[in-house]
Amino acid sequence: MKKTNLINYRLLLAVVSTLSLGQHANAADAIIVADAASDAELEQQFTQGMSLRDTGDYDASITAFQSVLSSEPSLGRARAELAVSYLRALNFAAARAEAEKVIADPNTPDIAKLNMQYFLSEMDKQSKPHVFTPYVSFGFGHDTNINAGPSSGTINLGSGQIGQLASDASPLSRNYNMLNVGLAHRYLSPTPIKAFGRTGAYVWQSNVSYYRNDYFNSGDFDLDVLSLSTGPLAIVAERWRLGVDFTYDYIELGLSNGVSPAVTWNVNKRTDITLGTKFQRREFNDNITAGRDSDYNSVNLDVGRTFFDSKLTLQVGAGLFNENAKISRFSNDGYQLSAGANWKVAPNDSLYLKDVYRSSNFDGAE
Secondary structure, three states: OOEEEEEEEEEEEEEEEEOOOOOOOOHHHHOOOOOOOOOHHHHHHHHHHHHHHHOOOHHHHHHHHHHHHHHOOOOHHHHHHHHHHHHHOOOHHHHHHHHHHHHHOOOOOHHHHHHHHHHHHHHHHHOOOEEEEEEEEEEEEEEOOOOOOEOOOEEEEEOOEEEEOOHHHOOOOEEEEEEEEEEEEEEEOOOOEEEOOEEEEEEEEEEEEEEEEEEOOOHHHOEEEEEEEEEEEEEEOOOEEEEEEEEEEEEOOEEEEEEEEEEEEEOOOOEEEEEEEEEEEEEEOOOOOOOOOEEEEEEEEEEEEEEOOOOEEEEEEEEEEEEEEOOHHHOEEEEEEEEEEEEEEEOOEEEEEEEEEEEEEEEOOO
């Protein structure tokens, strides 16, 4: 079979604005209680609990604070820190129970009670069972190959014959505007989960969005996409996330549906690695592109790192893909490289820049 190489390079600069509450302030630093353990052994256990929490081992931190309280139940500072560790471990019910005990204790100073009430109010914002988030993003980009033209001006016709590519089939480069608007919903289960010996949270996320890609002076290549997605997500704070999305996309050319499992490992508080896959069925309108129906599969590895108190996020990625169509000239495989940066300019607003390089090898003669 003859193969045609396709190279596509895209540069996108865009602004994202979240119209409702996004990240909430961390209330952990607001916990200030007056008393402290005087016994040397209890003091050592207390210090160990704080150290374990700082390293992200929240379950071990909880065990340490529980050990302190089993020996001295009246230590309000230890109970307050236990509440914080429960919150970090995403066990909201247990965090609330311990915080309320601190507030109800007549020996707790008034300033400490106020801080714990603030702690509860911030936790309530994070632990709402249902959160709806409207969002909008818009931006400007450049695409070096909007018409999927081959990277070479000549084509191997077989038997030593070389064909010359028509001028209108050469790669077409255009700037474009993009717009994406949508509504996301997050359901957070009030019951914590246990996975691999650690406490975590169970979430179900859904999203509906409309995407518009408007090329300058090339209206035939403009793109409108209506997308729906939903799926479960298990989270162990600062350890890993495991989820799967079930997706449905509709465009003028046809529709696609698929499933996208992904797992993220938190290497440390600033670095994470995500392995994602996609299995998708693409069905095109026969009156537009007969024989193009295909099964699309891909795998991607992304590495992200945050800087400046998580205001700046840098990410690089690489992936492989394969598309098997009814007609061989639409079947292709290849690889993709990407690099991006996201700057949080405000609590609910971000500016991002992304580069994508994609190379495809098409089977069959055009």
